Amino acid sequence: MKRIEVWADVVCSWAHIGKRRLEKAEFGEDVEVVWRPYLLDPAAPAPSGTFDAHRVLALALERGGPELQNTLVERIMNAYFVDGADIGDRAVLAALAAESGLDGMAEALDAGEGTDEVHDQLLRGKAIGVTTSPTFVVGESAIAGAQPPEVLADLVRHAVPARELPDEVTRLRHAESLLEARDPLGALRLMGPLLAEHGDDPSVRLLAARAYFGSAQLGRARETLESLLERTPGDHYVRFLLGRTLQRSNRLPEALPHLRMAAAMSSDPDYADALRRAESEVS
Structure with a gap:
């Protein structure tokens, strides 16, 4: 049916x-x-x-x-x-x-x-x-x-039949869509069950960090990103977002090393732009 x-x-x-x-x-x-x-x-x-x-x-x-x-x-x-x-x-x-x-x-x-x-x-x-x-x-x-x-x-x-996906995957995708729609608080609300049951999953934690950052919960974003970086120090996006979080928290001396390393690890223009802006704030 x-x-x-x-x-x-x-x-x-x-x-x-x-x-x-x-x-x-x-x-x-x-x-x-x-x-x-x-x-x-x-x-x-x-x-x-x-x-x-x-x-x-x-x-x-x-x-x-x-x-x-x-x-x-x-x-x-x-x-x-x-x-x-x-x-x-x-x-x-x-x-x-x-x-x-x-x-x-x-x-x-x-x-x-x-x-x-x-x-x-x-x-x-x-x-x-x-x-x-x-x-x-x-x-x-x-x-x-x-x-x-x-x-x-x-x-x-x-109609194209809906793909049968686990509820966890569906919630994660919907939360991502809400982030793209600039509703980080809505994303966090949908992620409640995911954080409760799969709070150690790196993809869940990273999405939560993005939502914390987007909703200006910078302390939570920093703590989440620092724990992720301990597990995956080579993740340039995590390092970039941590740098941006520290930058928004007016902690530029701590932000710059992360932004510089992210820019060195990836050619993403957003990384270079964020680094330039952070360095201009210091000078």
Whole structure:
């Protein structure tokens, strides 16, 4: 069975339209629909924000599977678009969940359940390039916007299957994508389980060091890079990043030897440029 992930905000009118078009699509095979969170306005405070609605939907998927989640998506969207209900109100969400067959949501929301899952999924969406509500993802293929039913059917029919990778590898790749998107704190959040279980792995530690550096946690970056350098003194990138970390920490006398050695070990122009700037600061 193929899975289509719908990354959407439940108060997005285009997501509502996209849902109707998805229901009309003729796939010709069994397709599992799973809803993933997207925030039109991440800074919106409660009750205007939809974070709690996404928490309830994540819990519906966890406890009852895609069918229950889809039932609840329909009720939430209908309550918002047709009845004008305040779906930022936890009591309203709990009642809608109960009507869909999911009990105990008032207590679950108060206890913070679903919070970590939604945060992680939002970061995953950012890592895979989701920037629009709705975005439909099947395997390695995606399409944005409320597409016509036939376009959605073609997406499912011709989608490139997702590669089966261990969760650790997927998390590492997503964290790398977040670093490239200049979200080092998001990268560190996704890396939490990796640091807890594989904190001695050099690739995990190096990515963490890059994220520490990017988020100006220079003390942690320095400690991590120094420990890596003890194990791999010939790694010119580790030496370069340690030099840059010391430079940003206003420790130029300590930074210069590392930057000079990195520039001698590699012809990377970034190394030479960093060395020139550091030497100009000293002179």
